[in-house]
Amino acid sequence: MSNSFPRNLIDGYIKYLKKGYVRYKETQEHLAVYGQKPDVMVISCCDSRVTPEGVFAAGPGELFVMRNVANLVPPYESTEGQHGTSAAIEYAVRALKVKHIVVMGHAKCGGVQAFRENANARTIDGDFIGRWIKLLEPAAIAMACMPVDKIDDPQLAMEYAGVRQSLKNLRTFPFVEEAIVGEELSLHGAWFDIGSGELRVMEPESEVFETAPSAAFMEI
Ligand SMILES: [Zn+2]
Structure with a gap:
């Protein structure tokens, strides 16, 4: 080596x-x-196939990007510990005053797949990943109680549910909620298909993911 x-x-x-x-x-x-003064924070997966700067053709200074396994936002916690994702959110909202936070899930997410495959046994190897992706548990419960998506693909449904749960968890941060109420911040869900390059955006009211407008591109 x-x-x-x-x-x-x-x-x-x-x-x-x-x-x-x-x-x-x-x-x-x-x-x-x-x-820096970016308007947008993107929370995306570590997956090497999903690069927010690439997907949104963004240059330096445009996106404040936080990437973690399965693009998850934990709920607000004041416990001791190294809350890396929460620290990035705090910095984005309180210091940079971003106007938008986009949680972007993606197709073939290994973190989501690991959660699904080990949903009952919790047998994921390693010291950290198992505990981290347990953050998807409320998403799985919410999905079972209220299936928003009429889709037969359980992996895709879980990827969507993970984004929705992360958006919900974002609102447990007092400074996030305050900025939303003050109309200084809005939250968005998105999902990226690695193979086709398709971007889907979550409609805020229905929470359904729809293909992002690409008509302008199609006309070129
Ligand atoms: Zn992933």
Whole structure:
């Protein structure tokens, strides 16, 4: 096993210097001096196939991104512990004052799949993942009680339910609720299909996921 820095990352960095940095040079210099002021926070999965900056074609300074296993938001807790996701949410809402938080689920989510496959046995190996994806339990219960989606795909239904639960949990953060009531913040659900590139957006009232408008693209 080589200890050298991954070669493909160096190659990628060289490409970035030639293209990405050149393209955003002025933006990055401005951001370095004046700081970041993104309007949107995206909470997405760690999955390497789901990149918020890629899906939304966003450059530096545009998205405040938090990625974790299965794009989950835990409920507000004041217990001791390293609440990494909650810290990012707090910073986004209280310091950056983002106007939108988007929770973006995705197809073929391994975290959701692990939860489904171990729903009864809780036999997931490892010290952390099992406990983390237990956050999906209320989502599974909510889904069983009130099946919003008339779909036969249990994996997809659980991916949707996970997004809905995370949106619900976001509202347990007092500063999030306060910002929503003050009309300074809105929450959104989305789901990305890795294979087709389709983005679905959750309609806030019905909580149904619909394909995002792409007519403009289709006309090009
Ligand atoms: Zn995932």
